[in-house]
Amino acid sequence: ETGVTQSPTHLIKTRGQQVTLRCSSQSGHNTVSWYQQALGQGPQFIFQYYREEENGRGNFPPRFSGLQFPNYSSELNVNALELDDSALYLCASSLGPTGGETQYFGPGTRLLVL
């Protein structure tokens, strides 16, 4: 196992609601990246947090936001949920933000928006 944990494992919400997903990084890792994986697709980069600051963002609207805490755990918040937000949300931790650092994934949170 990677030592990266996520909660909850599954979640059902309705359109318009807000959701918070949580991730605990592997010990010693200061960087957390979040990904969205729709059915049949590869994971898509949402954003990355490094030392409590957003450190890069993919093509996701501002209603996707996040936080990183002093212990390097992280949250992903999604406001005004849409049906297309139904997906597996993955967080990955790494030793640093650069391309050479391997990212290790948590088990994911499966979100269903009705």
Next chain:
Amino acid sequence: RKEVEQDPGPFNVPEGATVAFNCTYSNSASQSFFWYRQDCRKEPKLLMSVYSSGNEDGRFTAQLNRASQYISLLIRDSKLSDSATYLCAVTVPTGTASKLTFGTGTRLQVTL
């Protein structure tokens, strides 16, 4: 054009077969290259990093061709347990960050 493209699959092969997956990437600034394995309804797990000199881990061999912007994965002596989706991933600089960009994955089904 997608940033990372993979063979569409699915690949159905008998046990013991050799199978090769290919992946191309469009951004010449890509820095690092990986193959991940993803089982159904699970998270991606790192299979191996890919280096310019090529690298091997047991039955798995990965190759990188920077000039052609091409990555490959070869699996020899396929086992039933190799059945999974194989994701090619490259890191692309995004400001001060490096994001992992994935292909859509290639599904492998190994049969008796």
